Each structure stands twice: as structure tokens, then as C-alpha cells.
Amino acid sequence: MQIENSYKKIFEENKKWVEKKKDENPYFFAHLAEEQNPDYLYIGCSDSRVHANEIMGLAPGEVFVHRNIANMVVNSDLNILSVINYAVEHLHVKYIIVCGHYGCGGVKAAMKPRNLGILNPWLRNVRDVYRLHEDELDAITDMESRYDRLVELNVYEQCLNVIKIAEVQKSYLEKGYPRVAGWVYGLKDGILHDLQIDFKKELNRVQKIYDLTKEE
Numbered sequence: 001m002q003i004e005n006s007y008k009k010i011f012e013e014n015k016k017w018v019e020k021k022k023d024e025n026p027y028f029f030a031h032l033a034e035e036q037n038p039d040y041l042y043i044g045c046s047d048s049r050v051h052a053n054e055i056m057g058l059a060p061g062e063v064f065v066h067r068n069i070a071n072m073v074v075n076s077d078l079n080i081l082s083v084i085n086y087a088v089e090h091l092h093v094k095y096i097i098v099c100g101h102y103g104c105g106g107v108k109a110a111m112k113p114r115n116l117g118i119l120n121p122w123l124r125n126v127r128d129v130y131r132l133h134e135d136e137l138d139a140i141t142d143m144e145s146r147y148d149r150l151v152e153l154n155v156y157e158q159c160l161n162v163i164k165i166a167e168v169q170k171s172y173l174e175k176g177y178p179r180v181a182g183w184v185y186g187l188k189d190g191i192l193h194d195l196q197i198d199f200k201k202e203l204n205r206v207q208k209i210y211d212l213t214k215e216e
């Protein structure tokens with residue numbers, strides 16, 4: 001019963017929200033319907049506690065969003081590749097942000113070597129991050145700190161995965177954007193942490209092996 005009531009309430013709340021927005025600005029929906037012009041592409045975790053617009057303080061129309069378990073950028077995932085392509089080539093976003101969060105269930109699951117059925121191939125991408133940074137992570141004896149560090153390193157590796165994409169490299173070469181940034185959100189305090197990834201340095205490093213701006 002409770003869930004049915006809360007389901008019904010969604011539509012009641014929606015009507016109230018529409019009225020409130022129209023009161024504030026009668027053209028709110030008319031303007032939004034015309035076009036979107038976001039400067040940011042946000043790639044985050046599906047976790048219900050991490051809401052892109054809200055934590056960034058941005059209104060509808062200001063951020064293009066993609067979310068999946070553990071904020072992954074996987075080379076064979078047509079979904080995220082399409083999102084990035086559209087954001088770069090059609091929306092001309094200025095920043096692509098990969099935002100992880102401390103307390104991420106996907107990252108935690110990947111830290112335990114267990115069979116998790118259909119989740120195995122997805123989580124393997126996080127496990128691969130662990131393997132890449134095995135020495136650093138294994139040297140952290142406190143398990144909570146090791147978990148936090150894997151969350152950060154996972155964001156870093158996903159930023160590199162964004163930088164490996166041809167459209168991103170070509171757009172940056174031609175126009176000077178998008179830049180790529182890595183953030184971690186703290187569930188316990190609501191604070192966003194910028195990992196201060198040096199975009200130009202990482203781009204140069206990535207392009208040593210994955211320079212896709214040149215034709216054959």
C-alpha cells in the first residue's frame with residue numbers, strides 16, 4: 001500500500017513542480033523545449049544518493065548526464081560511446097566529468113573476489129583497475145582507506161578511458177575543448193572533491209600510445 005501511495009504521489013508532486021516553475025518563470029518549459037546547451041557532460045554512478053544536477057547546483061538544461069554502476073567508461077559499451085559522441089560533436093560540451101563516490105557499492109563488490117553472475121563482466125573493468133594499481137592498493141593496510149583509494153583510482157582510469165576516445169582527442173586538438181575532469185563525491189558530507197587531474201599531461205601520455213587524431 002505504501003509504495004502505491006508513494007507512486008501516486010509522484011504525479012501529484014510533478015503537477016506542483018510544474019506550477020511552481022511556471023510561477024517563477026512563465027517561459028521555463030517553452031525555453032527548455034527549444035534547445036539544450038549544456039557545457040558539461042557528467043558521467044556518474046547510478047547510485048540513488050548521487051544526483052548530478054543537485055550536487056552541482058545546476059538547473060535542467062545545464063548538464064548532459066550518463067550514469068551506470070560504478071561510473072565506468074567501457075570501450076565496448078555502445079551506450080556511453082554514443083553519449084560521449086553526441087556530447088562532443090553535437091552539444092560541444094566544454095568539460096567531460098567522471099564523478100565517482102566514496103561508499104560505492106559497485107567498487108566494493110569488485111574488491112571481493114567472488115562470482116557475481118551477470119555482474120562479472122561489468123565489475124571486471126573495476127577489478128582491472130585494481131590490478132593496474134595493485135602495488136599501491138595492497139600497500140594500504142586499512143581496508144576503508146584502500147576502498148576509498150580504489151574509488152579515486154577508478155575515476156582516474158575512467159578519465160583516461162575518455163581521453164582515449166578519438167572524438168575527444170580530435171575536438172580538443174581543433175577547438176581546445178572538451179577538457180576531462182575527475183571528481184569524487186562524499187556520501188557522508190555531500191562534498192565534491194576535484195582529483196585535480198592534469199588534463200594536458202594525461203592527454204600527452206595517453207596519445208603516446210593512443211593518438212587517434214592522425215589518419216593512416
Ligand code: CO
Pocket residue numbers: 045046047069070071101103104105106107
Ligand atoms: Co556507486
